[in-house]
Amino acid sequence: MTAYASSQPLTSANVVAQRFASLAPLAEGERRLLDMLSRKPRRSFEPRAVRLAEGAEVAAPLVILSGWACRMRELADGRRQLIDVMLPGDAAGVCARARPLALTTVAALTTVRAVDAPELKAAWRAPAQFPHLSEAVDLALAQDEAFLLGHVVRLGRQTAFERLAHFIMELEHRLASRGLANNGAFAMPLTQEVLADILGLSVVHVNRTLQQMRREGLIELRQGRLSLLNREPLVAAAEFRAPVSAAAR
């Protein structure tokens, strides 16, 4: 856990701004609103803590300043499927309706620092006042959906090796867009068990697939840090589609 915490950048204050600025050029006031968010009193969640249960009412969007979280569902016999991973700078619970209910459980995967951000929803709903930020939120939602569609294909039609490669490429893409990856290296605090629950595989098989990637010199993964050593084979296997920033359903 402390290893995870220390893997978080000290610059978390501007991760949020950087993320949204990568989606649309922001005006000064809009940027200030985001900066203010990261100075609000933070809420902290420990790994495995359930932040929100499926079916509960969503009070306000939650913006993650540091740490990783996820949305997930469980089956009656304990099988677990992660729907998506939430990275620093991501927002959950941005929804048009007044009192939406959570469609999934939300849980922390590492120590998470986050803030409630009703302001973000307000800005989104007031495009006249916050045109670019509002647009950026729309694009963020579209991106989230695009990643979800990629997840469906990954689970439905890709092999274990391909799934892992695809997920790694997705992580790198998302982390890089908020300044959390350098030269194909980034913090990767997920356990193999969590990877298994994302990719619809068993832990043992995730382990063996990771070893294969190491053996073939494609990645290095040590102490919660992942480095891409040889991209081409990973890119080829993954068929990862970076969402065009202008794209959406």
Add this chain to the structure above:
Amino acid sequence: MTAYASSQPLTSANVVAQRFASLAPLAEGERRLLDMLSRKPRRSFEPRAVRLAEGAEVAAPLVILSGWACRMRELADGRRQLIDVMLPGDAAGVCARARPLALTTVAALTTVRAVDAPELKAAWRAPAQFPHLSEAVDLALAQDEAFLLGHVVRLGRQTAFERLAHFIMELEHRLASRGLANNGAFAMPLTQEVLADILGLSVVHVNRTLQQMRREGLIELRQGRLSLLNREPLVAAAEFRAPVSAAAR
């Protein structure tokens, strides 16, 4: 193909209204707007016709009056994964942004009759004028997302039998909500190949799993018509979660 066409109800005119009315009580004017939609000049697509390619610009929402379509993605070697199935009364391409790009290919699975519905988007964006309809569209979007989340769990963590059961329950639920299912019987025009591409299975395995369900007296499936003969085992295997109508992310 003609078998598919004949399996479409003659009542397609009010499927759309019935679908949205099931989400929120509509005012007279809102209902009229929907009725008008189904009297617009229709566009018709033959099975397998690609209606919209991934990455193309989405001009206006498309509302399906009759027939089944899907959103899908393909991998380089031809593997195909259906993201979701679009039934009569469903709308695609409702998006907040001005000129969104399609995140997936959209294709007809049977003969499809549909209308372009910029009015629907306009009504959605004008909640002051169309409060209930706007709310119904929000709910429809939330429902679509809920089904997508179920799809992720299905693909990631359920067995072939469970996936098929889950999909059957989803279809019944969705068709019933627009008056297209009676007593657990409904038109099911999908080939086993399409089922395979939805459920992430091979055609052969879909065939065998269907046979197992027949052998165990759970379903009857003949001539594009599916009947539920014994719900309990299917319900138990599926763990299908009907989206609470008030629920959303």
Add this chain to the structure above:
DNA sequence: CGTTAGGTTGAGCAATATCAAATTCGGTGG
């Protein structure tokens, strides 16, 4: 009737799961 799309069947195989037992590693208390 021939053709074709869809469905069915069997045999063998590959991918992945399961089970059980090490082993490693960071942290923690003595």
Add this chain to the structure above:
DNA sequence: CCACCGAATTTGATATTGCTCAACCTAACG
């Protein structure tokens, strides 16, 4: 500094699920 602890990772052996290939069947359609 050492011994220990629990979580995470690794390994081996075996079992199972679902896939591939190849054929065959059937019904609709021209």
